[in-house]
Amino acid sequence: xxxxxxxxxxxxxxxxxxxxxxxxxxxxxxxxxxxxxxxxxxxxxxxxxxxxxxxxxxxxxxxxxxxxxxxxxxxxxxxxxxxxxxxxxxxxxxxxxxxxxxxxxxxxxxxxxxxxxxxxxxxxxxxxxxxxxxxxxxxxxxxxxxxxxxxxxxxxxxxxxxxxxxxxxxxxxxxxxxxxxxxxxxxxxxxxxxxxxxxxxxxxxxxxxxxxxxxxxxxxxxxxxxxxxxxxxxxxxxxxxxxxxxxx
Numbered sequence: 001x002x003x004x005x006x007x008x009x010x011x012x013x014x015x016x017x018x019x020x021x022x023x024x025x026x027x028x029x030x031x032x033x034x035x036x037x038x039x040x041x042x043x044x045x046x047x048x049x050x051x052x053x054x055x056x057x058x059x060x061x062x063x064x065x066x067x068x069x070x071x072x073x074x075x076x077x078x079x080x081x082x083x084x085x086x087x088x089x090x091x092x093x094x095x096x097x098x099x100x101x102x103x104x105x106x107x108x109x110x111x112x113x114x115x116x117x118x119x120x121x122x123x124x125x126x127x128x129x130x131x132x133x134x135x136x137x138x139x140x141x142x143x144x145x146x147x148x149x150x151x152x153x154x155x156x157x158x159x160x161x162x163x164x165x166x167x168x169x170x171x172x173x174x175x176x177x178x179x180x181x182x183x184x185x186x187x188x189x190x191x192x193x194x195x196x197x198x199x200x201x202x203x204x205x206x207x208x209x210x211x212x213x214x215x216x217x218x219x220x221x222x223x224x225x226x227x228x229x230x231x232x233x234x235x236x237x238x239x240x241x242x243x244x245x246x247x248x
Contacts, residue, residue, distance in 0.1 A: 002019075002020055002023060002030065002033070003016075004020075004033055004034050004037045005037065007020050007034070008034075008037060008038070008041070010129060010130060010131050010132060010136050010140070011130060118191040118192055118206070118208045118209070118210075118212050118219070118221055119191070120169070120171070120182070120184035120186075120210070120212075120221040120223065121166055121169055121171065121184060122166075122168070122169065122186075123166040123167040123168060123169065124166055124167075125164050125165065125166045125171075126144075126165060126166055126167070127144055127164070127165060128162060128163070128164040129162060129163055129164075130161070130162050131160050131161070131162055131163055132160065133160060134151055134152060134153035134154070134155075134160050134172070135151065135153075136160075137152075137160055137162070137163035137172055138150075138151040138152070138163075140163050140165075141163050141165050141170040141172075144165050145165040145166075145168075145169075145170050147165075147168070147169075147170055147185075147186075147187070149170045149185045149218070150185070150218065150240075150241040152172045152174075152183055152185075152237055152240060152241065153240065154174050154176070154233065154236055154237070154240070155240075157174075157176065157232075157233075157236055158174035158175055158176040158181070158233070159174065159175050160172070160173070160174055161173040161174060161175050161180055168186055168187065169184060169185070169186035170184070170185050170186070171183060171184045171185070172185075174233070176225065176229055176232075176233055177225070177229055179224065179225045179226075179229060180224055180225075181222055181223070181224045181225050181229065181230070181233050182222065182223050182224045183220065183221075183222050183233070183237055184220070184221040184222070184223070185218055185219070185220055185221075186218070186219055187217065187218060187219070188214050188217050188218055188219045189219060191219060192206045192208070192212050192213070192214055192219060193206075194206065197211075198231075200213075200231075200234065200235045200238050201235075201238070201239070203215065203238050203242065205231075205234060207227075208221075209223065210222055210223030210224075210230060211223075211227075211230045211231060211234040213234070213238060215238065215241065215242045216241075216242060216243060218241075220234070220237060220238070220241070222234050222237065
């Protein structure tokens with residue numbers, strides 16, 4: 001039996017993927033199985049987005065768990081081999097587990113004259129996936145989140161590690177100089193304020209626990225590495241995603 005979950009989350013080997021692609025080309029039953037999984041995942045995602053977490057009970061339970069062992073990140077890879085029922089449980093649990101992470105103390109604001117700190121992930125993460133290419137990450141984020149986020153590739157600078165999304169935001173993870181940098185993107189909402197710390201080719205850049213900027217209806221925020229690395233990544237992302245007509 002083909003592991004369509006691995007096919008969907010990108011963890012399937014190249015040889016297995018070729019076999020799966022051929023099976024999809026020749027078998028109507030295989031196409032129905034994959035379509036059923038995709039429909040199921042969408043239904044779970046919609047239910048998760050509408051579910052209100054029982055935070056009192058979850059916070060109490062999570063405190064007990066975190067006293068015994070460090071929290072673990074939820075990944076779609078973790079549900080591989082457990083079937084569709086287990087996938088549903090992990091998908092819904094992701095809403096609650098990541099709510100605890102989202103409520104953790106925020107890093108200090110680096111610039112005193114910033115009006116308000118930007119929270120890059122204001123809602124719980126719903127799913128995370130390992131990826132092998134920027135195109136795969138972008139396809140996952142657009143399909144799962146419903147946001148038509150720009151593709152970020154950092155070509156020649158970094159290797160893609162994964163992608164995560166929540167309600168109204170997406171995140172690319174890249175390994176840069178041995179460190180994982182998080183690139184958050186969400187529709188522009190006015191969270192970046194105060195005096196810019198510097199500009200990149202005419203684009204105002206803000207420091208708020210990381211480096212953020214607004215461009216073409218999106219707010220970008222990079223974090224997870226020292227300032228020199230973040231500045232390099234922010235500049236590369238800005239150059240890659242901004243319309244050429246706006247470059248000064």
